[in-house]
Structures are given as C-alpha cells and as structure tokens.
Amino acid sequence: MHSKISKYYNDYILDFNDHIGNVYHYTSFNGFKSIIENGKLRFTNRFFLNDYSEGKYILDLCINSADTLLEQNESFKKCFVEKCKDKLEKIESDSFQFYQCSFTTDWDNLAMWNYYSGDGGVNIKFNTSKLRNCFSAKVNGSKILFSSGHVIYDQDKQLDKIKQIIRDFLDNNTAEKDYVIADCLVSKLVYAGIFFKPKEYKIEKEYRMAFELFSDDGRFNSLITSSSTDYKINIAFSHNMVVPFLDIKFDKSAICGLTVPALVTQKEQDAIKLFAKSNGCKLETIKKSEISKRF
Secondary structure (H helix, E strand, O other): OOHHHHHHHHHOOOEEOOOOOEEEEEEOHHHHHHHHHHOEEEEEEHHHOOOOOOOOHHHHHHHHOHHHHOOOOHHHHHHHHHHHHHHHHOHHHOOEEEEEEEEEOOOOOHHHHHHHHOOOOEEEEEEHHHHHOOEOOEEOOEEOOOEEEEOEOOHHHHHHHHHHHHHHHHHOOOOOOHHHHHHHHHHHHHHHHHHEOOHHHHHHOEEEEEEEEEOOOOHHHHOEEOOOOEEOOEEEEEOOEEEEEEEEEEOHHHEEEEEEOOOOOHHHHHHHHHHHHHOOOOOOEEEEOOOOOOO
C-alpha cells in the first residue's frame, strides 16, 4: 500500500456497536473452565469457520450490487469490481488474515444451546463495554485494534454500510489513483464482512469481536505479545479440518455472570462460584436457563 492511504487504512476503525449492555458466549463446560482458569478467549481464523461463505459473502454482494453502490462513478466501478473478483479468487491465501470470537445478545436460545454448548454447557455473560477494552495484545509493539459489534443480516442495511465505507475511502483519498484506492478499499470491506451474514443466520443474534493480521511471509505469528505473554498461532482439529486460532488474554472482570442448564442444582451453582472466585473471577449472578432440556 502507498504510505498515505496505508495510514488511512490502518486508522479507519470499523464500529458496528449499538451500545448494548451485555453479550453472551455459549460454550461447553470444559470451554468455560478453560476460559476461567487461563483468562483467555479464543479467536479463530475466519476462513476455517463452519460457514464456508465467511469472507466471500460481502465480495459477492459488492460485485452483484456494484451498479447500486457506485451508480454515479462509472470510472471507479470497473476497477472496484475487478479488485473484488481478484480478491474473491485468492481470499484464503491473502496477506490479510482475520481472527474473530463470537458472542450473542440472546441469553437463552435453544439453537445456541444445542449447537455450541453440547451436554452440560453454559453461557458466559460479559459486560460489553469492559469486553471491548480488556485486551492488551500487540503486533510489532503496536496494540492490536479490535473491531466489535452486531452482525448485520438485513441486506439493505449491509449495502448502506458498504456505501458509507466506499464514500469514506473515495472522499479522503482523492489524490490516489483508482486502482490504489480500490485495493485498500476492498481489503477493508473484506474485514467489514466479518459483521455481515446471510439472513438465514439471524436466529443467532450474533455479536463479534475481531482483529486483522498482515504478513507477507507468515511470520506475524511470532510477533504477537502482551505484557506477560507471547502468542503464536495454534491449531486445533475440529470437524475433520485443521483450524488456526489464537487464545488472547483478557481481563476477567469483563465477566459478570453465567447461565447454566435448568437442572443444575443450587449446590452445583455454589461450587461453580467458588471455582470462579478461586481463579480470580467474580460471578455476580448465576442464572438458570428457562429451557427445560436435559441434554
């Protein structure tokens, strides 16, 4: 990237927040135990998630809606569409790689219990404001910029957001050539696509946190640090595929509660509270699910 527009790209923060108070992370009991003991949340490479349209959905949307998005800028539209198509062909090998962690705004959702929690799972309640500001990871000495917010499922709202980003890049980089603007713009839109999903997924009411890493040679994995931890890309084997991830340290004060299955007894809840407290995490509330399922 050219230095001026590169700075604009790096300083351009994506914000999809609607100032909500709490979000929830459904996980297995062992997942909860690991989060409390280690004080880390798992961020997974988006190109290895269950939904294989991740990262591609927004590019398809841009290509198919180019006439609407750039109806008064024919000269730039051609370059923009070419960059989108080029990115689509090699997106999984791109130098920009994105890692994300998923939450939901629904504290008691049957589909989420079934899909993410397994037998005896829980969901962890987070204070959204604290969560957004409790990470300290760095790359090459610079703090990683986390983007966060609601996933948008409505296509009209998605197109409005895309138009806004296009407008911002065009209006603030008038001295650059079209192909330079298009290259940076499309990379930023791929990042924004983390917060776009097809309407079929709206039952999840998803909220995401994400960050991007850039590397020409794959070495960024050894440069991610916090005040007390060096991070390296790790891998897990899940659903018959290798999945890259990063477990990032966070401030456990962002956790403010827990929802447990309906059949968990008061004695078991007390044991969970004691476990959390002994690991430096205060659970303000433990709430029982209102869904009467055994497993």
